[in-house]
Amino acid sequence: MTRDLSPLFDPAGVVVAGASTHPGKFGFVALHNILASGYEGRVFATNLEGEPVLGVDTVASIDEIPSGAADLVFVCTPGGAVPEVLRQAAGRGIRAAFVTSAGYREAGDKGRAAEDQLVVLGEELGMVIAGPNGQGVVSTPSRLCAQIVAPYPPAGSIGVVSQSGNLVSSFLNLSRVAGVGVSRAISAGNAAMLDVSEYLSWYGDDAETSVALAYVEGMSDGRAFAERVAAVTAVKPVVLLKGGATSGGQQAAASHTGSLATDDKVFDGAMRQAGAIRAHSVDEAFEAAATMASQPLPRGPRVAVVTTAGGWGVLTADALAGTDLELIDLPDDLRASIGELVPPRWSRANPIDLAGGETRDTVPEVLSLVASHDTVDAVIFLGIGIQSNQARLLREGPFYPDHGIERIAGYHERQDQRYARAAVEVSETTRKPVLVATELAVADPANPGPATLRASGRLCYPSAQRAVTALAHAWDHTRRNGPRSERGPT
Amino acid sequence: MTPPPTTWSEHESKRLLAQHGVAVAAERLVASGDEAGAAADELGYPVVAKLCGRAIAHKTERGLVRLALGDRSAVEAAAADLLAAAEPDDGDVGVLIAEMVSGRRELIVGVAIDEQFGPSLMLGIGGIFAEALADVTFRLLPISESDAMSMIDDLTTQALLGVFRGEVAVDRRAVATALLAVASAAGAVEGLESIDVNPLIVVDGRPVAVDALVVTR
Numbered sequence: 001m002t003r004d005l006s007p008l009f010d011p012a013g014v015v016v017a018g019a020s021t022h023p024g025k026f027g028f029v030a031l032h033n034i035l036a037s038g039y040e041g042r043v044f045a046t047n048l049e050g051e052p053v054l055g056v057d058t059v060a061s062i063d064e065i066p067s068g069a070a071d072l073v074f075v076c077t078p079g080g081a082v083p084e085v086l087r088q089a090a091g092r093g094i095r096a097a098f099v100t101s102a103g104y105r106e107a108g109d110k111g112r113a114a115e116d117q118l119v120v121l122g123e124e125l126g127m128v129i130a131g132p133n134g135q136g137v138v139s140t141p142s143r144l145c146a147q148i149v150a151p152y153p154p155a156g157s158i159g160v161v162s163q164s165g166n167l168v169s170s171f172l173n174l175s176r177v178a179g180v181g182v183s184r185a186i187s188a189g190n191a192a193m194l195d196v197s198e199y200l201s202w203y204g205d206d207a208e209t210s211v212a213l214a215y216v217e218g219m220s221d222g223r224a225f226a227e228r229v230a231a232v233t234a235v236k237p238v239v240l241l242k243g244g245a246t247s248g249g250q251q252a253a254a255s256h257t258g259s260l261a262t263d264d265k266v267f268d269g270a271m272r273q274a275g276a277i278r279a280h281s282v283d284e285a286f287e288a289a290a291t292m293a294s295q296p297l298p299r300g301p302r303v304a305v306v307t308t309a310g311g312w313g314v315l316t317a318d319a320l321a322g323t324d325l326e327l328i329d330l331p332d333d334l335r336a337s338i339g340e341l342v343p344p345r346w347s348r349a350n351p352i353d354l355a356g357g358e359t360r361d362t363v364p365e366v367l368s369l370v371a372s373h374d375t376v377d378a379v380i381f382l383g384i385g386i387q388s389n390q391a392r393l394l395r396e397g398p399f400y401p402d403h404g405i406e407r408i409a410g411y412h413e414r415q416d417q418r419y420a421r422a423a424v425e426v427s428e429t430t431r432k433p434v435l436v437a438t439e440l441a442v443a444d445p446a447n448p449g450p451a452t453l454r455a456s457g458r459l460c461y462p463s464a465q466r467a468v469t470a471l472a473h474a475w476d477h478t479r480r481n482g483p484r485s486e487r488g489p490t
Numbered sequence: 491m492t493p494p495p496t497t498w499s500e501h502e503s504k505r506l507l508a509q510h511g512v513a514v515a516a517e518r519l520v521a522s523g524d525e526a527g528a529a530a531d532e533l534g535y536p537v538v539a540k541l542c543g544r545a546i547a548h549k550t551e552r553g554l555v556r557l558a559l560g561d562r563s564a565v566e567a568a569a570a571d572l573l574a575a576a577e578p579d580d581g582d583v584g585v586l587i588a589e590m591v592s593g594r595r596e597l598i599v600g601v602a603i604d605e606q607f608g609p610s611l612m613l614g615i616g617g618i619f620a621e622a623l624a625d626v627t628f629r630l631l632p633i634s635e636s637d638a639m640s641m642i643d644d645l646t647t648q649a650l651l652g653v654f655r656g657e658v659a660v661d662r663r664a665v666a667t668a669l670l671a672v673a674s675a676a677g678a679v680e681g682l683e684s685i686d687v688n689p690l691i692v693v694d695g696r697p698v699a700v701d702a703l704v705v706t707r
Contacts, residue, residue, distance in 0.1 A: 222608075255705065257598075257601060260626045267606070
């Protein structure tokens with residue numbers, strides 16, 4: 001069964017149950033985060049003493065809130081009060097709850113019974129319940145940041161769901177620094193009623209989400225999980241990061257197959273079969289998702305590398321050799337056209353190493369020629385930010401702004417901005433991925449090269465290796481799932 | 491209560507797999523040295539002789555496999571030896587006379603019932619290093635033909651599947667056929683616990699099952 005989660009992600013109004021005047025309490029933080037992130041719906045709060053919190057007049061009980069004014073109750077009360085809160089909320093027409101309260105399944109048998117009762121109550125009230133013991137829900141289309149932790153990410157199209165709340169925060173932090181935004185994010189908590197696969201299914205149907213990104217540890221029914229994931233990958237990419245990947249196999253198994261069937265090997269095969277992309281670190285998972293959310297998906301494996309210096313190109317070629325991507329032989333006509341733009345010392349092969357022979361317009365022209373060629377499915381560009389890096393040293397040195405330094409520094413910076421814009425424009429025109437990588441993305445995020453890419457909503461990869469890994473995942477997605485899921489960012 | 495597991499004899503296991511399209515080395519189940527000799531004459535030399543019965547799982551460890559028997563008298567002697575080596579716990583036994591299949595490369599295919607994911611099909615690099623390398627990949631049953639082909643791509647040791655030490659490249663379609671056949675056999679058996687097809691020896695690029703074990707409940 002796929003439930004309607006829109007009251008959870010796009011509520012017309014929110015009630016914080018258990019709002020607190022103490023700035024260290026979750027009931028304060030949750031209300032603060034909702035108000036501070038610009039949620040535009042109506043906000044209510046309950047507080048036993050009826051004291052105002054953060055300028056919001058609280059009520060003692062949800063019963064006092066106008067019927068139909070809110071769709072979501074964000075519960076920060078102690079666990080004992082939760083059933084009553086939910087009953088009252090349902091009485092006011094509230095259709096979704098996020099329960100942060102702890103003391104459930106994670107706390108032993110008694111908590112397990114309380115959690116089971118919570119699900120029964122939710123079904124009885126016709127209410128969807130997220131959590132308990134979760135950190136919250138984020139939804140940028142509604143400017144909703146109903147969570148007891150930071151941050152609020154930029155708007156975008158990655159849908160995040162995690163079995164661990166902290167991993168939601170990790171992905172949102174990476175989203176902020178990378179500039180590639182998030183549509184929805186939710187911490188599943190104990191996943192009493194709604195588990196990771198249910199959120200994934202909803203993301204599959206969600207028009208605001210173009211890529212789903214999930215962190216999972218265990219699952220109660222692997223086969224049902226695999227079936228749901230397969231239904232989503234048919235329409236959009238799913239990137240998975242799994243914790244607990246090293247747990248052992250069926251040690252006692254009598255058969256060879258059983259002894260080789262470790263949890264991780266079977267999970268891995270099931271997810272390949274379901275068409276999901278599996279990443280092995282937080283960075284890798286985020287970058288794979290960010291790539292598919294912000295670039296057109298590659299229609300084939302053929303890659304051209306454009307670089308302004310030799311070593312980077314060589315390492316990128318090495319990285320490509322370890323993937324299903326293919327470093328193509330440079331076609332003769334492309335060699336001839338590039339040869340007309342740069343001095344003869346360039347590589348005349350792929351990687352296309354311009355060897356410092358580029359002038360004002362060379363990089364945008366070469367990127368356009370290469371990406372437009374019908375033997376090329378994707379481009380990796382290396383060498384952005386070098387000029388601005390020198391500009392920075394010129395600006396910080398003792399001679400600035402004299403000796404023509406001011407003018408040349410400005411020129412260098414404009415050039416890197418042009419290169420970044422060219423990479424984006426060429427990608428949009430050709431509907432092919434163009435990935436730009438430089439360590440300056442982390443070494444100097446203010447460098448106009450990386451900064452311009454970030455402002456365009458695209459990732460600037462911290463290394464060519466990481467660009468290759470992300471591109472390989474994107475190609476793996478289209479290769480496994482076919483043209484049905486070949487849609488770029490909207 | 492779940493009934494105790496039943497281990498099928500090697501001969502029964504292979505007959506099931508053959509019915510579903512797995513290429514299996516030709517073999518005859520016999521009850522005496524004389525019959526063994528006749529079977530070997532029919533199959534052509536060299537042959538392999540193995541003690542075969544429902545309760546016999548670890549043939550190699552118990553020395554119940556005789557390889558490369560080159561003539562009728564060797565076959566008759568081996569069969570008599572094997573029958574004499576049977577212990578009361580082995581139950582009903584016979585001797586399996588099989589054509590001797592040889593190749594440098596071995597694959598392992600199997601089915602296990604995973605606690606989380608249910609019936610799962612495995613393909614791996616077989617041979618003496620199979621468990622040390624653990625170069626294996628799984629898919630949930632049932633599988634499609636493209637699942638089968640992609641399992642072959644998943645294996646890390648791709649160099650072993652190409653032209654190798656004077657042997658032709660592994661025929662990927664034939665491996666996929668074997669995978670689909672094992673999957674079909676798994677789907678046809680009531681109360682399946684596990685299937686091991688170990689090894690499949692690659693002969694002229696095509697996998698041939700030389701040992702198999704089906705366990706049901």
